[in-house]
Amino acid sequence: MSWRQWFQRRSSQRARVRVLFVCTANVCRSPLAEALLRHQGQAYADQFELTVDSCGIQAGAASLPPDPRARKVAQQAGVSLKGIKSRKLEIRDYYDFDLILAMDKGHLQVLKDNCPEDSLADIQLLGCYRHSTPVALVEGQLPASGAGEKRQREQDEIPDPYYGNQKSFHRVFELLQPAVAAVLTELSQSTNMSQ
Template identity: 30%
Template structure:
C-alpha cells in the first residue's frame, strides 16, 4: 500500500502528517508493507524544510520533521501511489483536476479516509499562530490513528 499525503505547499500539514504517521507504521504490523510520502500541489517551497512553526510544534510532541523537504505533486505520483490523501477540499479538487485519464491512484480527503470526520478538512495553519498549529497537530494525530486502523483492517498481517 502506498500513501501520499497532499496539502498546498508541503511545509505545514502534509509533512506533519507524514511525521506523525511514519513511526506508527514502522512500529506496527504494517511495517515494510506501507510506503508513505508527502507532497504539495504548489511549487513555492520545493526543496525547503517544513515551516519553522510546524517543526517546533511537532517537536513539542516528540515528532521530528526537520529533515523533510517540500516537493510538488508530480505526474508520476498518480501511478506510484494507491491513495492521494488530501488535507482539504481545494487540494482534493487540484489533485483530481490533474489526474490523468489512466491513473492508478485514488484521491480522498485525509480525515474522511481515516474515519475521523466525514467531509472533514485539515485547516491550513500557515497564516495563523501557535494555536492553529496545535489544532492541526491534534487533527493529524487522530488521522494517523485512523489510517493505521483502516490499513490493519483492510490489509491484515497474514504472516503466522
C-alpha cells in the same frame, strides 16, 4: 484497482502500501501528516511495508524545510520531521502512490481534475478519517475505490495554519493525529483481511 484490492492481491507476501499527503505548499500540514504516519506506522511494520511522502499543489521553491512552527509542534510530540523537504506534486505521483490524501476539498478537486485516467491511485480527503472509519467498513465490508464512500462534512478539512500562530499549528496537529491513526487502522484491517 484501489489500494485495498491491491493489498488483497499481494496476500502471499507482506503487503506494501505507498501513501502521499498533499497540501498547498508542503511546509505545514502535509509534512506533519507524513511524519505522523511514519512515526505511528512503526507499530505496524510486521503487517505491511509503508512508504510515505508529501507534496504541495502550489509548492514554490523546492527543498524547503517544514515551517518552524510545524517543527516545534512535532518536536514537542516526539515526532521527527528530519529529512522532509518541500516539493511540488508531479504527474508521476499518481502512479507512484496507492493512496493520495488531500488536506482540504480544494486540494481534493485539483488532485481529481489532474489525475490521469490510467492511474490506480485512490484519492481521498484525509479529514474524513478523523470521524471514524469509512461508511462501508461500518457496514462490515471494504469500500470500493473513490472518495464518495466517506461521509464528507465541512469540518473534514484540515485548515491551513500558515497565517495563524503556534496555537493554530497545535490545533492542526490535534486534527491530524486521529486521522492518521484511522488510516493506519484501515490499512491494518485491509492487510489482515487479505491474509
